[in-house]
Amino acid sequence: MKSFRKELWFNIQSRRGFVNITREVETCLAESAIQEGLILVSAMHITASVFINDDENGLHHDYEVWLEKLAPHEPLGQYWHNRTGEDNADAHLKRQVMGREVVVAVTKAKLDFGPWEQIFYGEFDGLRAKRVLVKIIGE
Numbered sequence: 001m002k003s004f005r006k007e008l009w010f011n012i013q014s015r016r017g018f019v020n021i022t023r024e025v026e027t028c029l030a031e032s033a034i035q036e037g038l039i040l041v042s043a044m045h046i047t048a049s050v051f052i053n054d055d056e057n058g059l060h061h062d063y064e065v066w067l068e069k070l071a072p073h074e075p076l077g078q079y080w081h082n083r084t085g086e087d088n089a090d091a092h093l094k095r096q097v098m099g100r101e102v103v104v105a106v107t108k109a110k111l112d113f114g115p116w117e118q119i120f121y122g123e124f125d126g127l128r129a130k131r132v133l134v135k136i137i138g139e
Contacts, residue, residue: 001037001137001138001139002032002033002034002037002137002138002139003135003136003137004028004031004032004034004134004135004136004137005133005134005135005136006028006031006133006134007044007131007132007133007134008021008024008028008121008131008132008134009129009130009131009132010048010121010123010129010130010131010132011126011127011128011129011130012123012126012127012130013126013127014123014126014127015073015123015124015125015126015127016064016091016094016122016123016124016125016126017122017123017126018060018063018120018121018122018123019120019121019123020055020118020119020120021041021050021119021120021121021132022055022111022118022119024134025039025041025104025111025119025134026111028134028136029106029109029110029111029136030109032136033109034106034109034136034137034138034139035106035108035109035138035139036106036107036108036138036139037105037106037136037137037138037139038103038104038105038106038136038137038138039103039104039105039106039111039134039135039136040101040102040103040133040134040135040136041101041102041103041104041119041132041133041134042100042101042102042132042133042135043095043100043101043121043122043130043132044130044131044132044133045130045131046092046095047088047091047092047094047095047123047124047125048095048121048122048123048124048125048130048132049094049095049098049099049100049121049122049124050099050100050101050102050119050120050121050122050132051098051099051102051119051120051122052102052104052113052117052118052119052120053117053118053120054116054117054118055116055118055120063098063122067094067097067098067124070093070094070097071089071090071093071094071097072090073090076089088124088125090124091124091125092124094122094124095122095124098122098124102119104119106136106138
């Protein structure tokens with residue numbers, strides 16, 4: 001069995017955002033030369049997420065609105081975490097809902113997706129560099 005590891009770096013220039021990272025993950029898969037196996041894509045920060053869904057702007061807008069209703073950024077004083085001097089408690093909660101990582105099957109050197117599936121990086125406390133781990137195992 002072979003193993004491949006790479007870190008992807010992102011610096012979202014706003015507090016929140018979604019980035020389709022499917023092409024970057026496919027590039028990692030090609031670099032790995034793995035034909036059959038599994039690929040893990042994981043946010044390495046507790047205020048960011050990796051998830052799979054459709055690449056449709058209306059859906060991304062709906063995520064933004066829905067997440068802000070679930071865990072509004074303001075007022076900052078509503079969260080005990082922010083009493084530590086932070087202002088990102090909402091980002092931790094949004095990440096919890098959206099998830100830390102995804103695992104995708106690799107079949108014939110391709111991501112084995114269903115219709116419309118894409119991989120996204122979700123940022124909930126941006127304006128600084130953050131990493132995503134891509135780990136591939138297989139043959």
